[in-house]
Amino acid sequence: MYDLLTNLLGNQIVAYVIAASLPLIFVLTFVLFAVLAERKVSAHMQDRLGPMRVGWHGIIQTLADMLKLLQKEDIVPEGADRPLFNLAPLLTFLGTYAAFAAIPFAGIYVGSSTAIGIYYITAVSGLVVAGLLLAGWASDNKYSLYGAMRTAAQIVSYEIPTAIAILTMVMVSGTLSLMKISDMQTAHFWNWWILGGPETGIVKFLLIPFMIITFLIYYISSLAEVNRTPFDLPEAESELVSGYHTEYSGMKFAFFFLAEYANMFAVSAIAVTLFLGGFHSPIGYLGHSLGIDWLIPVEQFFWFAFKGTALVFVQMWLRWTLPRVRVDQLMVICWKYLIPYAVVNLIIVGIITLL
Amino acid sequence: MKKYLKNTWDALWTIFIGMKVTWKHLFIPSVTIQYPDEHRPIPDRARNRLYVNIDDCIGCMQCQRACPVDCIDIKTVKALPTDELGLTSKGTKKALWVTQFNIDFAKCMYCQLCVFPCPTECITMTKVFEFSEYEREKLLYNFSNLTLSEVKEKEENYAKFMEKKAAEKAAAAKAKAAAEAKAKQESEKKDNDNKPSSEEKDS
Numbered sequence: 001m002y003d004l005l006t007n008l009l010g011n012q013i014v015a016y017v018i019a020a021s022l023p024l025i026f027v028l029t030f031v032l033f034a035v036l037a038e039r040k041v042s043a044h045m046q047d048r049l050g051p052m053r054v055g056w057h058g059i060i061q062t063l064a065d066m067l068k069l070l071q072k073e074d075i076v077p078e079g080a081d082r083p084l085f086n087l088a089p090l091l092t093f094l095g096t097y098a099a100f101a102a103i104p105f106a107g108i109y110v111g112s113s114t115a116i117g118i119y120y121i122t123a124v125s126g127l128v129v130a131g132l133l134l135a136g137w138a139s140d141n142k143y144s145l146y147g148a149m150r151t152a153a154q155i156v157s158y159e160i161p162t163a164i165a166i167l168t169m170v171m172v173s174g175t176l177s178l179m180k181i182s183d184m185q186t187a188h189f190w191n192w193w194i195l196g197g198p199e200t201g202i203v204k205f206l207l208i209p210f211m212i213i214t215f216l217i218y219y220i221s222s223l224a225e226v227n228r229t230p231f232d233l234p235e236a237e238s239e240l241v242s243g244y245h246t247e248y249s250g251m252k253f254a255f256f257f258l259a260e261y262a263n264m265f266a267v268s269a270i271a272v273t274l275f276l277g278g279f280h281s282p283i284g285y286l287g288h289s290l291g292i293d294w295l296i297p298v299e300q301f302f303w304f305a306f307k308g309t310a311l312v313f314v315q316m317w318l319r320w321t322l323p324r325v326r327v328d329q330l331m332v333i334c335w336k337y338l339i340p341y342a343v344v345n346l347i348i349v350g351i352i353t354l355l
Numbered sequence: 356m357k358k359y360l361k362n363t364w365d366a367l368w369t370i371f372i373g374m375k376v377t378w379k380h381l382f383i384p385s386v387t388i389q390y391p392d393e394h395r396p397i398p399d400r401a402r403n404r405l406y407v408n409i410d411d412c413i414g415c416m417q418c419q420r421a422c423p424v425d426c427i428d429i430k431t432v433k434a435l436p437t438d439e440l441g442l443t444s445k446g447t448k449k450a451l452w453v454t455q456f457n458i459d460f461a462k463c464m465y466c467q468l469c470v471f472p473c474p475t476e477c478i479t480m481t482k483v484f485e486f487s488e489y490e491r492e493k494l495l496y497n498f499s500n501l502t503l504s505e506v507k508e509k510e511e512n513y514a515k516f517m518e519k520k521a522a523e524k525a526a527a528a529k530a531k532a533a534a535e536a537k538a539k540q541e542s543e544k545k546d547n548d549n550k551p552s553s554e555e556k557d558s
């Protein structure tokens with residue numbers, strides 16, 4: 001990708017800038033539709049209609065909301081710690097966006113073809129916690145601070161089962177590079193890691209139930225990491241106004257919003273890459289059978305976006321199904337259930353792969 | 356240990372049940388009524404904005420008196436005997452020009468008390484309930500169908516008529532007084548002349 005762009009433009013820096021902003025375009029369009037989808041899904045699950053007035057069935061509602069947010073006054077509370085207050089939304093979005101650098105969108109496009117992609121993502125996502133904590137602290141508001149403390153406690157706790165689940169996947173696939181993991185699951189959907197991956201024979205069938213458990217553990221803890229219901233304690237509207245972003249308005253609020261939805265896609269994208277075949281098509285490529293080369297990356301991108309969006313949809317679905325857990329339940333789920341299961345699962349998978 | 360596993364299983368299983376429920380609801384037609392575009396049917400006897408069929412109004416002011424918040428303000432002018440006001444749909448004869456029939460909907464509380472006393476059933480509740488305005492003055496509805504100039508004309512006519520009548524009355528009174536005076540004189544004369552007759556005097 002870089003070589004191609006460098007050759008095309010004759011300038012490495014321009015090539016890098018362009019390559020770096022490609023995911024941004026994707027993220028922005030994704031957020032534009034995800035916000036609408038969230039509202040529509042929630043509405044229809046509650047037998048309502050959701051936004052209906054801006055455009056056909058409210059299709060450009062998010063655009064209107066975005067314009068509104070752009071025009072809003074940027075309020076900084078009097079007691080706020082100004083530099084930190086301004087830094088927090090940026091840091092949050094940065095942490096989210098940095099994760100996109102290592103996510104392979106298609107065979108030809110991955111921001112950074114680093115060999116330690118998944119490790120990098122787990123590490124850089126930690127920046128989000130810092131951003132949220134800063135936001136809560138700098139707002140000079142007790143609700144924000146509560147929200148921020150909860151976020152920190154929650155994300156740090158749930159990093160552990162996430163990390164163990166990822167570790168399991170790293171162990172079976174034997175690589176940290178997301179590109180390589182994707183390429184292992186090529187061709188057909190029975191090569192997906194959730195269905196035992198490219199292993200053959202008895203090992204594959206032994207792996208399947210444990211892969212599903214790994215997937216569930218990853219999915220549940222990733223839900224907690226992106227503060228989605230049932231783990232949305234950090235912004236529990238009924239308790240904390242809206243948690244760490246209570247004091248934010250206008251563009252800064254939009255940044256938090258953007259980060260939240262981008263994060264939703266990021267964790268789904270990782271789940272897709274690790275378990276659901278990444279950008280590879282589950283049924284073979286049209287480009288191969290027609291002999292059109294340029295169609296393949298397009299198809300790959302389509303499958304990637306499709307799978308990711310489907311998982312995001314499940315996140316929304318869960319959000320409008322489950323009530324919020326209590327703080328003690330949150331900790332019980334993590335420390336008493338997810339982590340033991342994840343560890344046991346890790347050991348069993350380790351033994352199976354030795355076979 | 357058994358309980359632990361059962362808990363896990365229950366959690367997952369109940370989440371799936373919940374998800375099934377929400378999934379079903381995703382396809383249930385929504386109950387939303389898109390309000391400004393769609394309306395719920397309004398009950399037959401709902402009380403909303405009033406309407407006055409001014410053609411039927413006889414200006415009896417029953418409604419004005421019945422209104423507990425005094426939001427009806429009627430002014431009438433008596434019609435001249437020569438004016439043709441027509442009949443109400445019930446066949447009552449109208450004797451008054453209703454020059455002003457104001458209902459202030461900013462004050463009205465839609466109690467319907469004004470509707471019942473109306474002898475011609477011309478003040479009624481309609482189904483219109485969306486008539487909010489930006490200025491309070493716009494909620495003052497005038498149901499009278501006479502224009503300002505007409506009102507003026509009627510008032511002048513009536514005043515003229517009254518003047519004329521008064522003049523006539525005055526003239527009549529004068530004439531009467533003159534006649535009386537004359538009669539008196541005559542009777543006095545008669546008195547002086549001969550015995551007065553009371554019958555003559557009275558007539």
Ligand code: SF4
Binds near residue numbers: 421424425467469
């Ligand atoms: S509805 Fe009630 S308040 Fe309104 S004008 Fe009639 S009597 Fe008055």
Ligand code: SF4
Binds near residue numbers: 411415473477478
């Ligand atoms: S009671 Fe009826 S007829 Fe009488 S003034 Fe009111 S509206 Fe007119």
